[in-house]
Amino acid sequence: MNWMHGAWAVFEKDVRLELRSRYAINMLLMFVLAALLLVLFALGQTPVSARVQAAVLWIVILFSGAVGLGRSFISEEERGTVLLLQLNTHGSMVYAGKLLFNFVLVLVLNLVAVAAFVVLLSVAVPLPGLLLTTLGLGALGLAGATTLLAAIIARTANRGPLLPVLLFPLLVPLLLSVVSATRAALPGGAGWAGAQDELLTLVGFAGVVITASVLLFDYVWND
């Protein structure tokens, strides 16, 4: 089987399964909306600085990602389809397919979270292009780091709650860059010129985690 074809087949399978049950997407969206509303209730009428706004947005996104993305390999173990995938595809195809699926999921999640955030907190966004670039690069780094860790936790005994523990320390560089880049896109921010370093760091981070994942994935997958 040709590589692109195999990776796309894994992606397509995941999308079809997701559309059948809509479990992951519903859970992620509910989580984001519930968390944002909780933050709003906690803040009340207090005006919040751009820094806090960006921090709140990304903390909510990271937590919902850590809750929702861990499913991607556990579900294979639960359905007993791991052997089937191992027989029919190469490890890197599975990784690429899952990475693409998780990336799309995080991207949708990010867009919904930002839309809710802009409406609910009534934030003005003078530079929507910069915000979208940040969201895209942040989603790539988040999906890249989470996909390998999801494969790792599918191998552990009590699968669920371990993912945030493994994930959050690794995401600190991503969180710092993404928060300052988001702040640059909000009113009073530094704009494109001020976010250059952060965007480059995000590109580097996504590149590093995806490269490392491609190299390491086979060792987790072919147990």
Place this chain on the structure above:
Amino acid sequence: MNAPSTRKPAIDLRRYRFVRAAVGVWMTGVIGFAFLRDIPSLEILEHTARNLYFHVPMWFTMMAAVIVAAYHSARYLATDDPVRDVRAEQAARVGFVFGLLGILTGIVWARFTWYVGQGIWWNFDPRQTMVAVFLLIYGAYFTLRSSIDEPTRRARVAAVYNLFAAATMPFLTYVVPRQMPSLHPGAEGSPAFSETDLAPVMRPIFYAAIIGFIVLFWVIYTQRVRTALLEEELEENPL
């Protein structure tokens, strides 16, 4: 019947004991000089400058431990040799303790120099925070290890996580600290000490302390590896 031990000691024990004794003498000398030798007195810094001999070598040692742990994790994935897994774990454990000591010496030092009169113990200094993240990563590594019972699977998964974490560590040590203001020397560019950061009189003791702490790490680490291997052997063939 007890099966006789088949594992030969990996190193010459006499030479090993010599190194252990030498590091004891060496560190005694370093500590003595560190506390007793005259140093230039600077305002605010005063005698706390002596902490340089302890605080900074902790980081060198922790970085050495991180490299040793990552190296053995990589070798484990390449060879499937269980000894590599034991080595990676013990290097991470000893490195974690050195990191903890480094952060404690740093907190106390900062409290009585940078934040004197303000009563702050912890501030958002990038290096301080990044090192806290290092400790979190190793905490996650130990948690991951304890969540898997089957030894080969545990070794493999832990090695993958360790290498994955090691791949993101350059961001913590090199990229992010340069994007943020810091009170640490080297925040302006190169992380090394410049000519003005370190008085000439302090250099020899500082370098001796770095060497001493790294060798001390090596002694503790190999000792722990030997203990872990013996424990494993005892579990298989109880006396």
